[in-house]
Amino acid sequence: MLRVLLTALAAVALAAVPLRAQSTTPDLVVVVANDLGWEDLAQLPTPHIDALAASGTVFLEHYADPSGAPTRFALNYGAYGAREGVGFDLAPSDPASVGASTERIALPRALLLARYRSCCFGIWGVTGAADAQPDAGARICGYQHWRAGIPQRLVPAAGESHTNWRRIDDGQASVETTYTTTAIVDAFVAWWSAPAGAPRLAYLGFPGPGGPRQAAPTALLPVGHPVPTTEREEYESAVLAFDHELGRLLAAIDLTSTVVVLTSDGGTPSAVTPPAGQYPGYGGSPFGGGVRVPLVVAGQGVSATTSRRLTHAVDLPATLLELAGRPTPPVGFEDGVSFAPDLTGVVTTRGPVLALSFQPNGAQVATTKRWCAVDDDGHALVWNGTNELYFDLVNDPFQTTPLPIAAPGTDPVLDALRDLAASIAP
């Protein structure tokens, strides 16, 4: 369990212990859970996640966006979704939906020049039907393969559930009744176990533990686990199943030659907030429960420690490129700052980050906006759609007591956060 880590959210960082320097170009595995919050990990027994966290670096000040699509965009392009008008989940059946431009260089294409082979699994969620045929999206953007693929998300209105869904395998569609988390891990293990002869990038977008609320298969739960009766219990069962299957995924990986990243596209769903829910807002909101999400990095050369380095999903591509020994491409990747040094105990800093969602997608004026700008001193300026709220996360990590807001031009720290939001948000 990660109760200890939750406590550490408000505590000082532990001393960093650098491991041996990395010797060869590592394989890279990026695991993106859907709607998984710190508090869920603190509440539930998740032995595989705990073991991974214990062996690697846990980033306590990590941010995603209040919507999945901009987070997934950031994880793949190293730029805020707003750069391409991606502010909110793309509509699965809208032929006019526009997301990431195919003109952008995505992480797998940049890594191709370092000989990396690549495969996307599960949810892509970044390109719209107007950008590319939905069944080809992840591959158009640079993943050589796309297995157990889901173009946007599961669509209950179309009869989809975690055990009855349309899967895409390199452009071929079929109906799958295996539980999504299991099917995606199966696809990963099959790809990973084949000899490659080159370094690899696997990017896994799990629809669980979020997505349609549904009890996980009993076989994936601890013996004697009670049958879920509430939506929260169904969600919790999906977290346990995710951890169970993550164990299978990790068993297929050699952590001495692989760097594994575990994160989430957003916080706990607002409909199933944790019992002891301490944040003013959860999934979809710009408060900590919606945007401050787990980030664990473990494997080759990664220290076993915690880091308070401020990070955002947008930092991941630059980090992985640095681990792969590739320079950042000449265009794109404009918002990310690599945290690769922090994986070996070096402490770096970065400017403020912006967690942002908005609607509608595209270049037009946003009618709805939610954002949180945070700097590495723990100052957080939140726009909840109606008000600005200012917090000191060092002394008030759960955002219980807003601070007075100074007028523009009087508080440089506040102004910097405002300026960031104004420069990025549409």
Add this chain to the structure above:
Amino acid sequence: MLPIRALALASIVLGCTLATHSPSSPSSAAPSAAPPPASIPTPSATGPAPSPLPTATTPPDVVLVVLDDMSWEDLFHVATPNMIGLALQGQVCTSFYTHPVCSPTRIGLNFGIYSVREGVVGALSHHDDEPAMPAERLALAQVLHAEGYATALFGKWHASTAGDGVTDENARRFGFEHWYAGVAGNIGKEGVASQINWHPIEDGYNAPVTHYSGDLITQEFETWWSQPSTRPRFASINYTTPHEPWTAPPPAFLPPGYTVGPNKRARFEASIAALDGFLGRVCAAIDLSTTYLLVLPDNGTPHNVVPPGSWYNGYKLTPWQGGVHVPLLVAGPGVAPGFNPHLMHAIDVPETILELCGLTAPFGFEDGESFAPSLFGAMPQRSPVVMQYKRFDPVTATLLVDDWAVVNANGMKLVSDAGVERMYRLSSDPFETTPLWMPQLHQSLKAVKQAIDP
């Protein structure tokens, strides 16, 4: 018309004589060969450059124009003033080879490999569920895109199948951020399909149009190219003509007063005349002081519309010169006009473009050898090139045709046609009329083919 005929004749008759730097080559052929290094314009030259390539301060744009089925001999029958103009402005590569069939050449143009390495030895059916090109293959446009180039494909792809992925998206997987006026394979058969009524792919989706293919492909290119770009650009323009269906081009795309004859050879020639107009539009859209332009067909004249004179032993689908020896025109910054006799193959094009852009490929392209230095001066001889075509019985999978040829830098050619292997000296026998008894060279050229396809 005379100049292009002279160029074509020179290419056919002299090409392989020029294609040698060996002591045995007649020095009398040299005057029209590649210009001496001293004449190379170097845009940013501040002193003697160690590299033969011009050193540009900004990466160049690149436009690759691929015609579908045309050989040197066809240029004797059709007025092509724009090709002439380009040939006079740039270099006429006189020893350029392709495979005698579409898909292998296009795989070569994009991946820099002999396609037999991936089991592709004939024209692919883009409807086929059997995968063709592995996603792990590195493509030219992928490298350019990842290095910051804007990339777009116009027209035909024909290097993937439905088994490889979503048919209308297969080209974009290999690095083209846009695919306009696209065709996954061929438009269709003579007598059934039409170059005017077809289903162009526009970034993943096809819809019917009534618009002559060559004009639409050119128009889409003009539109894309005219947009301001902060990035250097790579456009691959792949016309679907003069390949069948030999639809008579609308008069608007032909010279004034051009009358299209009724038979398919006449419509084929009219398609070339129309293409020449489209090439003129491409040339008008680009700036050759900052853009490298390469124009080439994917293979020779179709076997069912052979030229009236039929000088060659065979055309498309055969390893004879009429199927594999085709024109290549190159123009751009620092490329001095003249003949370029260097031995080249379609598989050399990707690495040549990369070198012109100042880039290298991290892996792949293992059969290609950049000929970029030859555009600016002398360079070492290329190793022998291989051309191949195989056909299998669709039901029994029995190998019905297994023809191939190997040409070396001295213009010596080994042809295997229906299992009969013959040697020719192209410099004195460009039409392959007189087989030679050269057992040692025969064996060494055969070994080249066997090294890639035992």
